[in-house]
Amino acid sequence: MSTYPSACPYDCPDGCSLLVETEGNAVTSITGDPANPYTDGWVCAKLRNLPEAINSPRRILTPLRRTGAKGAGEFEPISWEEAVGEITSRWKDLIARYGAQTILPYSYAGTMGIVHRNCGEGFFHALGASRLKRTLCSSAKTAGWQKVMGNSCDLSPWEVAHSDLILLWSANIPATRAHLAPILRKAKENGAKVILIDVYENPSVDFADQTILIQPGSDGALALSMLQVLDQEGLTDEAWLSQHATGWEELRATLEVWDPEETQFLVGQPPDVIRELARAYGQAKAPCIVLGSGFSRSGNGSEATRAIVALPAAVGAWAKRGGGTYGICSSPALIDKSLVKRPDLADPHTQEININLLGPVLEGKKVDTPIHSLYVYHANPAAVTSHQNAILRGLEREDLFTVVHERYMTDTALYADIILPAPYMVETADLYTPYGYRQIQYVQPAAPAPGEVKSNFEVFRLLSAAMGMEDPYGGSTVEELCRQMVEDSAVLTREQKDKVLAGEPVVLESPFPLPIETADGKVHLDEPIITWFPPFGGGEPFHLVCAPAIHTLNSSFNECASLRELRGEMSVRMNKEDAARLGLAQGDKAVCYNDLGEMTCTVALDRAVAPMTVVAEGVYPGKNTVNCLTHARLSDRGDATTMNDNTVWIRKA
Numbered sequence: 001m002s003t004y005p006s007a008c009p010y011d012c013p014d015g016c017s018l019l020v021e022t023e024g025n026a027v028t029s030i031t032g033d034p035a036n037p038y039t040d041g042w043v044c045a046k047l048r049n050l051p052e053a054i055n056s057p058r059r060i061l062t063p064l065r066r067t068g069a070k071g072a073g074e075f076e077p078i079s080w081e082e083a084v085g086e087i088t089s090r091w092k093d094l095i096a097r098y099g100a101q102t103i104l105p106y107s108y109a110g111t112m113g114i115v116h117r118n119c120g121e122g123f124f125h126a127l128g129a130s131r132l133k134r135t136l137c138s139s140a141k142t143a144g145w146q147k148v149m150g151n152s153c154d155l156s157p158w159e160v161a162h163s164d165l166i167l168l169w170s171a172n173i174p175a176t177r178a179h180l181a182p183i184l185r186k187a188k189e190n191g192a193k194v195i196l197i198d199v200y201e202n203p204s205v206d207f208a209d210q211t212i213l214i215q216p217g218s219d220g221a222l223a224l225s226m227l228q229v230l231d232q233e234g235l236t237d238e239a240w241l242s243q244h245a246t247g248w249e250e251l252r253a254t255l256e257v258w259d260p261e262e263t264q265f266l267v268g269q270p271p272d273v274i275r276e277l278a279r280a281y282g283q284a285k286a287p288c289i290v291l292g293s294g295f296s297r298s299g300n301g302s303e304a305t306r307a308i309v310a311l312p313a314a315v316g317a318w319a320k321r322g323g324g325t326y327g328i329c330s331s332p333a334l335i336d337k338s339l340v341k342r343p344d345l346a347d348p349h350t351q352e353i354n355i356n357l358l359g360p361v362l363e364g365k366k367v368d369t370p371i372h373s374l375y376v377y378h379a380n381p382a383a384v385t386s387h388q389n390a391i392l393r394g395l396e397r398e399d400l401f402t403v404v405h406e407r408y409m410t411d412t413a414l415y416a417d418i419i420l421p422a423p424y425m426v427e428t429a430d431l432y433t434p435y436g437y438r439q440i441q442y443v444q445p446a447a448p449a450p451g452e453v454k455s456n457f458e459v460f461r462l463l464s465a466a467m468g469m470e471d472p473y474g475g476s477t478v479e480e481l482c483r484q485m486v487e488d489s490a491v492l493t494r495e496q497k498d499k500v501l502a503g504e505p506v507v508l509e510s511p512f513p514l515p516i517e518t519a520d521g522k523v524h525l526d527e528p529i530i531t532w533f534p535p536f537g538g539g540e541p542f543h544l545v546c547a548p549a550i551h552t553l554n555s556s557f558n559e560c561a562s563l564r565e566l567r568g569e570m571s572v573r574m575n576k577e578d579a580a581r582l583g584l585a586q587g588d589k590a591v592c593y594n595d596l597g598e599m600t601c602t603v604a605l606d607r608a609v610a611p612m613t614v615v616a617e618g619v620y621p622g623k624n625t626v627n628c629l630t631h632a633r634l635s636d637r638g639d640a641t642t643m644n645d646n647t648v649w650i651r652k653a
C-alpha cells in the first residue's frame with residue numbers, strides 16, 4: 001500500500017487536500033489530509049466514495065466511434081490514431097467550408113486544476129474557433145460584488161468564527177461548504193446567533209437559530225429594506241461610511257420606498273420580521289453574511305448582490321473582526337493563469353457564444369456563424385445547461401460533428417460522434433487553488449491512467465500536432481507549466497513557493513482589516529443607485545429553484561451508484577399548503593411543466609418551502625430532468641445563468 005498527497009479537483013469552495021491510498025495501480029481509499037488545516041483530515045461522502053467511480057468497470061477506457069443513432073449509446077472502440085485522424089479531417093473540411101468559427105469548444109468545471117481546466121483555451125484560440133463565454137455559475141454575483149467592492153477579497157472562512165451574528169444567506173452549508181460546519185459550531189459555542197435566509201429549509205437549518213423563508217428573487221428587496229430600517233433606527237456606522245464609502249447619501253435618499261410595509265409583499269415576510277432582522281444585524285458586534293450563489297442565478301442577481309453587499313458597509317462591519325461577508329471572493333489570484341489560458345492568442349473579432357445559450361445556438365439562433373462541430377470537455381451540457389430540450393435537439397443534428405472527452409457515458413457523451421477517454425484527478429498532475437479560501441497545492445499523479453485514457457493537456461497536444469499547428473505551450477510539460485506559474489506568482493513568498501513545489505498544501509492567512517481594492521479605496525454604493533426589480537419568474541404559477549444536492553455535485557458523481565442511492569429519487573420540494581391545494585401528498589408523482597418541457601418526479605413535503613415555490617435539488621441523468629424547465633435567459637449583469645428564476649405549472653401525474 002502507498003499513500004500520495006492529492007487535491008480535490010471538483011468545483012467546490014472547500015478545495016480539500018487529500019490522501020490517496022493505492023494497492024498496485026488501484027486507488028483503494030481517499031481521505032482528508034491533516035496537512036491542510038481547513039480540510040482538517042476529513043472529506044465529504046462524495047470523495048470518500050470516489051474510488052468506486054475511479055475503479056468502475058463502466059469507465060470509458062478507449063476512444064469510441066458512434067455506430068448507432070445519435071443518443072442511442074452505440075459505439076465501437078477505435079485507436080487514438082483513428083480518433084484524432086477523424087476529428088482533424090472533419091475539422092479541416094468544416095474549416096474550409098465555413099471557417100474555424102464553426103467549431104465551438106464547450107467546457108466548464110469538471111476539473112478545477114489550472115492546467116487541465118484551461119489548456120483547451122490556448123488550443124481553440126490558436127485554431128480560431130468560436131470563443132465560449134463561461135458564465136454558467138456565479139458571474140452575476142461576481143459582477144455585483146465588483147461594482148461595489150472592485151477587486152477586494154472577502155473573509156477567509158476561519159474568520160467567520162469571530163462573528164456574533166451569522167446570516168447563512170442562500171447558502172447550503174452541509175452540501176456546498178461542509179468545512180465551514182466546524183467553524184459555525186465554534187462561533188455558536190462562543191454565543192453567535194445563526195439565521196438562515198433561503199427559499200426553503202435547506203440542510204443548513206441544523207445550524208440555524210432562526211429561518212426566514214423569502215420569495216425567490218426578492219433578496220435585493222429584503223436587503224434594501226434592511227438598509228431602510230438601519231437608517232431609520234440610527235444603526236448605520238456614519239463614521240465608517242464617510243471615510244470608506246461613496247454614494248451613501250444618494251442611496252439613503254432613495255430608501256424610503258423600501259420600507260418593510262411596502263416590501264413585505266415582495267419578500268413574503270411580515271414587516272416585523274424584516275425589522276427584527278435589520279435590528280439584529282445593526283446591533284451585532286461583528287455581523288457576517290455567508291453568501292451562497294443560489295439567489296444570484298436570477299434576472300436581478302447582480303443587483304441583488306449589490307444590495308446585500310451594501311449591508312456590511314452600512315454598519316461598518318469590515319472594521320470588526322469576523323464582520324463582513326464570506327463566500328463571494330475569498331481568495332486573491334495567487335496564480336496568473338494566462339500562461340495556460342493564452343488570452344493573447346484569442347482574436348477579439350471571433351464570435352463569442354454564451355455558455356448558457358447552447359440550446360438556441362445549436363438550433364441556429366443567437367449566432368452569426370452556425371456551429372457545425374462541438375467539442376465538449378469536462379462539462380456535461382445535456383444535463384447541467386438550461387433549455388435541455390433545445391440542447392438535445394441540437395445534439396441530434398446529423399450535420400453537427402460532436403466530440404466528447406469524458407470518463408463515463410454522460411448524457412452528453414451519448415450524442416457524441418467520437419468519445420475520447422478522460423482521467424480522474426488521481427491520474428494527472430496539476431496545480432489547484434480553491435476559490436473559497438487562500439490555499440494552493442501542486443499535485444502529482446497517484447496512479448497511472450488506465451487503458452488508453454489521456455488528459456485534457458495530452459489530447460490538445462495531439463490535436464494541435466495533427467492540425468499542423470504550433471504547440472501553444474512550446475513543448476512544455478504539465479509539470480513545467482505548474483512550476484512556472486508558481487515561480488511567477490506575485491503573491492507567494494520564496495518559502496511558500498518552495499513548499500508548494502515540494503507538494504505541500506500552503507494555506508495563507510488573510511489580512512485584517514481586508515483592504516478595499518477599488519480605484520479610490522472606497523466601497524461604491526452608487527453608480528447607479530442600488531435598486532430592486534422583479535425577477536423573470538415568480539407569482540403564480542410556481543417559481544422553480546434549482547438547488548445543490550448533498551451527495552452529488554452538479555452532474556458529477558452521478559456515476560457512483562452508492563451516492564445516487566444516498567441522494568434518492570428525483571423530486572421537487574414544495575410546502576404542504578400548496579401541495580394540498582393541488583391534491584398532492586408526500587411521495588406522489590407530479591408533473592412540472594412550462595413552455596419548454598415537462599418533468600415528472602416525486603413530491604417531497606418534509607422541509608418547509610416558501611409559498612408558490614418549488615425546489616429541485618440535484619442534477620439527475622436522463623431526459624426531462626430539471627433543466628428542461630429552465631430558460632436560456634441571462635442575468636442583469638455578468639451574463640450569468642438564471643436557472644433559479646423560472647416559472648412552472650404543476651399537476652398530479
Ligand SMILES: Nc1nc2c(c(=O)[nH]1)N[C@H]1C(S)=C(S)[C@@H](COP(=O)(O)OP(=O)(O)OC[C@H]3O[C@@H](n4cnc5c(=O)[nH]c(N)nc54)[C@H](O)[C@@H]3O)O[C@H]1N2
Nearest residue numbers: 170171172175176198216217292293294295548550553554
Ligand atoms: N454537494 C454539492 N456541493 C457543491 C455543489 C453541488 O451541486 N453539490 N455545487 C458546487 C458548485 S458548482 C458551486 S457554484 C458551489 C456553490 O453552490 P451554490 O449553488 O451557490 O450553493 P449555495 O451557495 O449553497 O446556495 C444554494 C442555495 O441558494 C438557495 N436559493 C436559490 N434561489 C434563491 C433566492 O432567490 N433567494 C435565496 N435567499 N436563496 C435562494 C437555494 O435554495 C439553496 O439553498 O457549490 C459547489 N459544491
Ligand SMILES: Nc1nc2c(c(=O)[nH]1)N[C@H]1C(S)=C(S)[C@@H](COP(=O)(O)OP(=O)(O)OC[C@H]3O[C@@H](n4cnc5c(=O)[nH]c(N)nc54)[C@H](O)[C@@H]3O)O[C@H]1N2
Nearest residue numbers: 108109110111137377378379380384405422546554555556
Ligand atoms: N439544475 C441544475 N443545473 C445546474 C446546477 C444545479 O445545481 N442544478 N449547477 C450549475 C453550476 S453552479 C455549475 S458550475 C454547472 C457545472 O456544470 P459542469 O461543469 O458541466 O459540471 P459537471 O456536471 O460536474 O460535469 C463535469 C463533467 O466533466 C467530466 N470531467 C471531470 N474531470 C475531467 C477531466 O479532467 N477531463 C475531461 N475531459 N472531463 C472531465 C466529468 O466526468 C463530468 O461529466 O452546472 C450548473 N447547472
Ligand SMILES: [Mo]
Nearest residue numbers: 011136137138
Ligand atoms: Mo457552480
